[in-house]
Amino acid sequence: MKMEFDLEDPLASFEEQQNCSISELFACESDHMPTQDCIFLRCEAVSLISQVQFSCNLDPFRTYLAINYLDRFMSRQEIKKGKPWFLRLIVISCLSLASKMTNTPFPISDLQIEGCVFEAGSIQKMENLILGTLEWRMRSITPFSFLHFFISLAEIELRDPSSIKQALKQRASEIILNAHYDIKFVGFKPSIVAASALVCASGELFPQKFSTVRASIVACEYIDEDTMFRCFNLMQEMKRMEPKHAAFTSFMSTETPVSTECAEKEHQKKENLIFL
Known part of the structure; x- marks a missing residue:
């Protein structure tokens, strides 16, 4: 599945949106925003993403997109405390999705966070949960x-x-x-x-x-x-x-x-x- 897109022109690859006006971007930008509900675990999750970015020398725009997915997902999905491995799985899955969206393949093994190693199947299941929660709106308006x-x-x-x-x-x-x-x-x-x-x-x-x-x-x-x-x-x-x-x-x-x-x-x- 090829989903490459440009953060500056998020709707460019959709034929029906080729003539998307700036007014349409302003009209739907709120649909791509997180809510304040995601605050309590955000700092830890963003810190984990920063660790991966530093250790793997990731493109900052890829990690930006991963944080965008993370914010929006945590705004819509309750994340219970006391399960640090679950938050790590979300982080890795967001990074994986961001890599796919920017067409920059990255070995899952390199995205693992120290102390947590997840199987590809577990990451894929979490990716599907994130995709469903975000209603497949992955071409984020930023x-x-x-x-x-x-x-x-x-x-x-x-x-x-x-x-x-x-x-x-x-x-x-x-x-x-x-x-x-x-x-x-x-x-x-x-x-x-x-x-x-x-x-x-x-x-x-x-x-x-x-x-x-x-x-x-x-x-x-x-x-x-x-x-x-x-x-x-x-x-x-x-x-x-x-x-x-x-x-x-x-x-x-x-x-x-x-x-x-x-x-x-x-x-x-x-x-x-x-x-x-």
């Missing part, structure tokens, strides 16, 4: 599905838009990936997370473009400004916990017109940004 749309809103106002778009998208993606591990962002819609991440990225990389990007995104009819304001502030707090200058590591590794000296100056300015 914040990555909205990045291109929000960037396009501000594109007309940006100079040298191609290089700025690349930088904004890359840094916003990093912020989204980091936010996915934090329980505080579980309640925000994917579109709100995407919009907030881009505003954060613009203030960090191009402070002179911050007002333009912010105004363009806030003006979007699908965005609630107060909700975005709360998400933006949480992201600012999260970024302050990052190692100094870590945000510029991957950004500066790409071909952009911003020099290291300029990046340092922009980094110093970002603390003065205010979301009005």
Whole structure:
């Protein structure tokens, strides 16, 4: 069964959805969200996924998708405490499903978590339970599905838009990936997370473009400004916990017109940004 898909374009491979509009993505994004009910075991489960990602050097987008499945499954299926092996089986099954969805086969033996070794049959049964619980909605609508749309809103106002778009998208993606591990962002819609991440990225990389990007995104009819304001502030707090200058590591590794000296100056300015 071939199910490869792109997180940025989740419905692209469905013929009937080839002309899917952005309004349709906004309309159905809530169906792909977890609920607050999954909080009590989430930290442990996400920690287990992080262990596998580190030990197996997994693509961060694959583990992102696995956490998405995990959140949504635990929102709909009661997970009883006192059975740590059961949570581990769920984690491995989510990672296995994410690997299949991204068409990146991975030996089940390499996905095993220390202290728990499951047979392929047990993992397959859990996969089927997850698929049924999620009603086979595995092409998740995530914040990555909205990045291109929000960037396009501000594109007309940006100079040298191609290089700025690349930088904004890359840094916003990093912020989204980091936010996915934090329980505080579980309640925000994917579109709100995407919009907030881009505003954060613009203030960090191009402070002179911050007002333009912010105004363009806030003006979007699908965005609630107060909700975005709360998400933006949480992201600012999260970024302050990052190692100094870590945000510029991957950004500066790409071909952009911003020099290291300029990046340092922009980094110093970002603390003065205010979301009005």
